[in-house]
Amino acid sequence: MKRCTKCILPETTPNIIYDSEGVCNFCRDYKSVALSNDAALKELFEKHPGRDYDVVLGLSGGRDSSYALYVLTQIYKKRVLAVHYKSPLSHEQGTKNAIKMAEAFNTKLVIITDKDDLHTKCFSNNVKAYYKKPSIAMVSMMCIACKVKWIDIFNLAKQHKVRLIVAGSNPYEDTSFKLAFQGIKEGSKHLYLKRLMRGISEIIKNPRYINKDTFMTTLRSYIYLDSKSPMLKLIYPGIRKIDLFYYIDWDENVVVDTIAKYGWEKPDEVKSSWRFDCLVGKMKDYIYYSSYGFTEKDDFYSKLIRENKLSREEAMRRIESENEEVANVDGLDQCLSVCGLKVADLKK
Numbered sequence: 001m002k003r004c005t006k007c008i009l010p011e012t013t014p015n016i017i018y019d020s021e022g023v024c025n026f027c028r029d030y031k032s033v034a035l036s037n038d039a040a041l042k043e044l045f046e047k048h049p050g051r052d053y054d055v056v057l058g059l060s061g062g063r064d065s066s067y068a069l070y071v072l073t074q075i076y077k078k079r080v081l082a083v084h085y086k087s088p089l090s091h092e093q094g095t096k097n098a099i100k101m102a103e104a105f106n107t108k109l110v111i112i113t114d115k116d117d118l119h120t121k122c123f124s125n126n127v128k129a130y131y132k133k134p135s136i137a138m139v140s141m142m143c144i145a146c147k148v149k150w151i152d153i154f155n156l157a158k159q160h161k162v163r164l165i166v167a168g169s170n171p172y173e174d175t176s177f178k179l180a181f182q183g184i185k186e187g188s189k190h191l192y193l194k195r196l197m198r199g200i201s202e203i204i205k206n207p208r209y210i211n212k213d214t215f216m217t218t219l220r221s222y223i224y225l226d227s228k229s230p231m232l233k234l235i236y237p238g239i240r241k242i243d244l245f246y247y248i249d250w251d252e253n254v255v256v257d258t259i260a261k262y263g264w265e266k267p268d269e270v271k272s273s274w275r276f277d278c279l280v281g282k283m284k285d286y287i288y289y290s291s292y293g294f295t296e297k298d299d300f301y302s303k304l305i306r307e308n309k310l311s312r313e314e315a316m317r318r319i320e321s322e323n324e325e326v327a328n329v330d331g332l333d334q335c336l337s338v339c340g341l342k343v344a345d346l347k348k
């Protein structure tokens, strides 16, 4: 497969054009991620003082949120309430890491779980709906149940009178191709409205996504889509939600080396330490890979190359071994069995 000679984006990437030197338009038009800074973060802390804690942190037990806990408690000396969502579809190593990190950094940890099997029902319904009438724009519907867990996190913040909520996502994993699959240009105006309109039109074409179990979750998942969602400010005017790594530098080696010192581990059976903690991510990557020959990692690593945070050689080496793992249906079936599903059945 042809790939960009600067990053690793393959020819199957939506809207990709290579120039005479084989460099893609995403590299040519790339604007470095506009990060805020340490001073802005300190100002946020000052402007949003909390009563019982300074900050509520969503702690998945993945590498970035674990490192975020280190940064908040050890560097900024903040009183953190960590909240871990133990989903029926998450890897147990995520929960183990969350417990270990909370202990290491002397932090109060609240573990929340799936209520009324809502998560399993939503994922199971939406993965089946996808396979009945596949539309690549709707792959993200498999993630709706995780988005609504932020409601619990916001409620905990309100209960403890905390005004700052921190998420550990980093700016480079904000994949571009998902918007392209929805027919939306990156950075375009009225982004949230466009995503809503596209979602509605897709649901009209395939109403299987909506039933009594998924309706409210679908609606709420839109509100809690990400930290920039405009609805959050309206519903929680006194609370601010931020992504920590838009304020401080994120470096993969620093992240992994730091948390490893405190006992953080990735499961032995996976090759990458990035996003091992969720089956839904695996399912999505499986669909992207089997349909287009790439996964979220091709996009993520390409951004890291453009930011001089990863060499192209290293990215290629990783992709070759990690994408092979994505194609392994046996591993996926093991996880899908939580919902009584198998990849082979879905394709029927």
Ligand SMILES: [Zn+2]
Binding pocket: 004, 005, 006, 007, 008, 009, 023, 024, 025, 026, 027, 028, 302
């Ligand atoms: Zn490129």
